[in-house]
Amino acid sequence: MAEASRRVLIVGSGGREHALAWKLAADGAEVFTAPGNAGTAAVGTNLDCAATDIPALVRHAGEQGIDLTVVGPEAPLVAGIADAFVSAGLRIFGPSRAAARIEGSKLFCKQILRRGDVPTGMFESFSGPARAREFIEAREEVPVVVKADGLAAGKGVFVCNDRATALAAIDALAADPVLSRGGILIEERLDGVEVSVMAITDGRTIVTLPPVQDHKAAFDGDTGPNTGGMGAYSPTPFVGADQLAEIESRILVPTVHAMRRAKVSFQGVLFAGLMLTAQGPKVLEFNARFGDPECQTLLSLLDSSLWELLDAAASRRLEEVDPPAWRQGAAVTVVMASEGYPGAVTKGLPIRGLGAAAAVPGVHVFHAATRGAGGAVFSDGGRTIAVTGVDETLARAKLRAYTAVREIRWPGAWCRKDIADKGLHEERARAAAAGDSA
Numbered sequence: 253m254a255e256a257s258r259r260v261l262i263v264g265s266g267g268r269e270h271a272l273a274w275k276l277a278a279d280g281a282e283v284f285t286a287p288g289n290a291g292t293a294a295v296g297t298n299l300d301c302a303a304t305d306i307p308a309l310v311r312h313a314g315e316q317g318i319d320l321t322v323v324g325p326e327a328p329l330v331a332g333i334a335d336a337f338v339s340a341g342l343r344i345f346g347p348s349r350a351a352a353r354i355e356g357s358k359l360f361c362k363q364i365l366r367r368g369d370v371p372t373g374m375f376e377s378f379s380g381p382a383r384a385r386e387f388i389e390a391r392e393e394v395p396v397v398v399k400a401d402g403l404a405a406g407k408g409v410f411v412c413n414d415r416a417t418a419l420a421a422i423d424a425l426a427a428d429p430v431l432s433r434g435g436i437l438i439e440e441r442l443d444g445v446e447v448s449v450m451a452i453t454d455g456r457t458i459v460t461l462p463p464v465q466d467h468k469a470a471f472d473g474d475t476g477p478n479t480g481g482m483g484a485y486s487p488t489p490f491v492g493a494d495q496l497a498e499i500e501s502r503i504l505v506p507t508v509h510a511m512r513r514a515k516v517s518f519q520g521v522l523f524a525g526l527m528l529t530a531q532g533p534k535v536l537e538f539n540a541r542f543g544d545p546e547c548q549t550l551l552s553l554l555d556s557s558l559w560e561l562l563d564a565a566a567s568r569r570l571e572e573v574d575p576p577a578w579r580q581g582a583a584v585t586v587v588m589a590s591e592g593y594p595g596a597v598t599k600g601l602p603i604r605g606l607g608a609a610a611a612v613p614g615v616h617v618f619h620a621a622t623r624g625a626g627g628a629v630f631s632d633g634g635r636t637i638a639v640t641g642v643d644e645t646l647a648r649a650k651l652r653a654y655t656a657v658r659e660i661r662w663p664g665a666w667c668r669k670d671i672a673d674k675g676l677h678e679e680r681a682r683a684a685a686a687g688d689s690a
């Protein structure tokens with residue numbers, strides 16, 4: 253059978269987008285990335301166009317005869333890229349502006365969760381700081397989380413143990429020129445283990461992906477400031493097959509249905525940030541896209557075609573596609589960051605050892621913020637390189653990833669050394685418990 257043309261445009265420039273480009277190219281697609289990085293340039297063609305320049309992206313997609321556009325980051329989705337493509341008669345994988353509000357507005361997210369009766373923490377919303385302060389002052393002193401309503405790139409969430417820190421968080425939001433524009437949410441603080449579960453959906457059918465655990469804190473032992481994610485591994489022993497089925501039926505399916513009923517059908521990746529509490533899994537947040545670095549981890553384990561899934565979701569015929577086939581074993585992704593991340597970073601430093609790292613068996617080296625010039629590769633941001641190791645066990649996948657990480661060097665480069673350790677400890681604890689009960 254003659255294959256239909258597979259010209260794909262990937263929007264974004266991070267490690268997630270390099271992983272999408274790599275996998276879609278392996279599936280036989282001709283890949284364009286806007287704006288991309290030195291890694292995506294090696295897989296296909298980079299287009300000189302910002303990920304948020306929607307009119308220019310529509311123009312490029314038309315000029316290049318693109319069959320399917322895949323959106324990496326949230327900003328263009330929340331700005332309405334999917335609506336613009338659909339209006340121009342172009343196919344796109346990713347939710348409409350209205351549906352992307354599940355990530356863009358924490359209040360909208362909570363309203364959908366309430367509609368779908370989906371487990372999440374209790375919350376109150378406030379239009380401004382005065383009422384939020386009154387609420388905290390009148391309340392018994394308990395741990396809460398103070399959140400800005402809109403997109404805040406990880407900077408709008410304050411986990412507070414007592415009244416004084418909660419009041420200080422409200423003041424900090426009110427003083428921030430961007431964060432003070434939207435409302436404020438005060439949420440019950442949930443305790444437990446945090447995991448990510450993503451699903452590809454066309455608004456009706458859902459394909460749930462294996463559970464992943466991210467590492468959001470900058471430093472080892474989950475210390476230091478919050479980041480976009482310093483590493484991930486999958487599958488995680490914290491979520492067994494039964495619990496994944498429960499997450500699908502009690503969280504993902506009702507959310508997709510609640511969105512349809514609210515006339516904001518969601519097509520794309522629905523990403524649930526979950527807390528595994530003593531009362532079961534509860535939603536911390538939803539994102540409207542693949543996680544980064546979760547995407548690098550998952551795509552390294554995907555044996556079957558990604559193109560088939562994304563193409564079918566964008567055409568709203570996901571029910572016709574066979575379920576994805578996953579490699580046995582595990583994947584571990586370690587993010588290498590530039591000095592200063594998550595604050596201001598130095599860019600433009602030459603990166604060495606990428607070839608030696610890529611030559612380690614069972615390893616994929618994804619570029620996260622790089623620029624190529626004159627045959628060399630230079631650092632170009634905070635999270636700079638993401639290295640994924642794949643093997644039959646989590647311990648061996650971790651070893652592979654760090655073996656490759658040791659080959660990669662640039663001045664000031666650093667990474668967490670304990671990615672996947674929580675999973676390894678949990679595996680050991682479960683094995684010991686099973687041994688005791690045998």
Ligand code: AMP
Pocket residue numbers: 373397406409411439440441442443446468525536537
């Ligand atoms: P968010 O941007 O909503 O995912 O929040 C960022 C991080 O803050 C999450 O990954 C959690 O670690 C933490 N967090 C958010 N909401 C809560 C909550 N209700 N209880 C405990 N931790 C939370």
Ligand code: GLY
Pocket residue numbers: 466480481539542543544545546
């Ligand atoms: N790694 C978390 C995220 O992509 O939001």
